[in-house]
Amino acid sequence: MESIDPQTARLFLVLAEELHFGRAAERLGWRQPQVSKTLQALEARCGVALLERSSRRVRLTAAGQALREPLADWLRQAEALPQLARAAASGLQGRLRVGLVSPAGFGPLPQWLRSFRDAHPGVELVLREATLDLQLQALQAGQMDVGLVLQPAGAPPLGLAHQRVASEPFVLALPSAMRERLGERPALAELLAQPLVLFPREIAPALHDAVLDFYRAQGVQVQPVQRAVQMATLIHLVSADFGLAWVPASLQALQRDGVVYRPAPRGAPTCETWLIWQEPAAPVVQRFIDHLPLRR
Known part of the structure; x- marks a missing residue:
């Protein structure tokens, strides 16, 4: 998991929710080719396909489904780190x-x-x-x-x-x-x-x-x-x-x-x-x- 950056994790989670490259790109404010390229790089890093893509539909593979929840947890923790650091520095944590x-x-x-x-x-x-x-x-x-x-x-x-x-x-x-x-x-x-x-x-x-x-x-x-x-x-x-x-x-x-x-x-x-x-x-x-x- 350490090789996946937060931006890529967020992309995958939006794709997993939308199951549509165009809507995912719109939510993220990206161009659709950038979404496809980033997903391909993630799949290459994992060594498995995470989404099944056809002209009719997009769906998660078993690997993508298994990755979704732990990746969401990891991203929430990563996004909370700055707040945690500020809380510790102020004595609230x-x-x-x-x-x-x-x-x-x-x-x-x-x-x-x-x-x-x-x-x-x-x-x-x-x-x-x-x-x-x-x-x-x-x-x-x-x-x-x-x-x-x-x-x-x-x-x-x-x-x-x-x-x-x-x-x-x-x-x-x-x-x-x-x-x-x-x-x-x-x-x-x-x-x-x-x-x-x-x-x-x-x-x-x-x-x-x-x-x-x-x-x-x-x-x-x-x-x-x-x-x-x-x-x-x-x-x-x-x-x-x-x-x-x-x-x-x-x-x-x-x-x-x-x-x-x-x-x-x-x-x-x-x-x-x-x-x-x-x-x-x-x-x-x-x-x-x-x-x-x-x-x-």
Whole structure:
């Protein structure tokens, strides 16, 4: 098929529809001898007759009939290529690889993704759940296009372009048994003295340090009893009375028996969701950036 140019393909398809050289020439704006000569060259290239011609009628041969549909498909694709290229260059076509930390799924992210998909049907969204450290590696290696990560307010840059897209307070996830032991309004010092379930520092250093800095500011040297990578796993451990956990407020949507949520103490850090990407942003990435409700 690669040896057939679009002009010749269009000629054959018009002939196959009209089955008349004069009408085909008129539709194409060609002279009839040019139509005949081009068809002969096509048949010579294929090595078979594509039309049976007599003084009374013109009809497709079996070879011509077999060629008609795939040639029409090929021509449609060829004619669509310039538009496809323009769409890709403007970010309306292509693939967007999005990394996200698990808590992002409990906030407005699903609605944002749905809104973006509806507004950009030509863009394929490929979602990958990954912690901050893995997202940074993937972005720098060109294996991911954008990431959504959790950072505390005032966190330093990550070495990539970034914008804040959401902000929410922390809440404390407490085991029901701990609430019964401490009562509804425990003193701050008593609350902070409880065992802590926390994520490892290497997966989110700034967020980890913000929590521990709050403890230190209150004169408490915390000793976490258990660590877990995923926020949802922290909640499961809380339900088993391992200790309390600091989690973004949106995670309260994850209800589990044995867990109660309480507001974080006054002066506690705020949790932000950042969109991160490599500059210069590809067109489809810029479309995504422009679509999200960025907060400056």
